[in-house]
Amino acid sequence: MTTRGTASGITSGRVWKKPPFIANPWVRYGLIALTLTYLFWAFSTLPFDWERISEGLPRAAKIFGGAFPPSFERAELLWKGFKESFQIAFLATLLGVFLSIPIAVMAAKNVAPKPIYLLGRAIIIISRSFHPVIVAILFVAAVGFGPVAGILTLTLYSIGFVAKLLAEEIEEIDWGQVEAMRSVGAGYLKMLIYGVFPQIMPRQIGLSMYQLDSNLRASAVVGIVGAGGIGGTLMNAFGRYDYDFAFAILLMIIGIILISEGVSGWVRKKVW
Missing domain, CATH: 1.20.5 (Single alpha-helices involved in coiled-coils or other helix-helix interfaces)
Incomplete structure (x- = not known):
């Protein structure tokens, strides 16, 4: 210095x-x-x-050639797949953020005892250890095909990301507010509610919006292995060699992600 x-x-x-x-x-x-x-x-x-x-290059050219122009004739099926993906992403984000708050408190070393801190960090590490596709395969095998597997997969995925960043945010709070709460005899729960959570609230809202945006993208991927959503519609289109319809699905996914990215970015700017 x-x-x-x-x-x-x-x-x-x-x-x-x-x-x-x-x-x-x-x-x-x-x-x-x-x-x-x-x-x-x-x-x-x-x-x-x-x-x-070298044999695959002509095949790829045939696929891309068959994708133009994109076909939106089955718009109802397209909308149904997207609606299911959005529902999966939204519910998984709500559950993931809700569960991330207590896990983040457990994983913050300045507000949690050492054994609880280690347990919280272990939960975060396990949640972040596996790619959502691998987790989706396990949940599909456990609960069957459909949106339930997708919700469980993306909930676990959300916990790994949101809880980690919230725990780091808690560790960087202004400790003076917490000391002020303790000086007037506030218990541990009141200290969290009035001394810790107000300081991390803007960060939590921004992370929630970002995670919803991320879950929208991930829902299309986990749907490919049978966890519901528009990913399953995309795989069925490829299985039937409906490349023009598959390209329409890809365009819709890109459009939705662009819109969600814009909305989440606007909300994060307003909050932060």
Whole structure:
């Protein structure tokens, strides 16, 4: 840390230092050589089937050729798939955010005892360990095809993301408000309600909007493995070689994501 003079007085600021891999030429060139060696080894050992790849290029051209122009003739089926995806994403976001709040409190080391903190962090780590598609496959096997598997999958996915960021937000709160609550004899629950939650509320609203946007995208993916939503409609279209209808579904997914991205971005700006 150094101080710098300005026209208005003295201010403090951090001086950036080169990391070792930039400052030391031996370390820098050694890392570059290691990276190039690994890339060569990876590409030389992976089982690329170049003959199969060359055969697939004309097939891909046929698929893209059959996708134009997109067909919106079955708009009712398209709307039904999207409506189910939105319902899955919305319910999973509500459940995920609701469950994330107590888990975030458990995983914040400044408001939770050490054993509870470790338990909360373990729940977050487990929730973040697996891709939603893998979790969807497990839930489809457990509860069957349909939206229930999708809701459970995206709820777990939401907990892993929202609880982690909320826990970090709780750890960075202004502790003076909490001390003020304790000084007047407030218990643990009142301390959370009046001293902690008001400070993280803007962040929580922004994260909820972002997670809804993320769940809308993920609902299309998990639907491919049978967890409901427009992803199942997309897979059925590909299975029937209805490439023009499949392209219409993809266009609708892109349009909905663009709209949700705009809305969630606007809400986050208003809140933060």
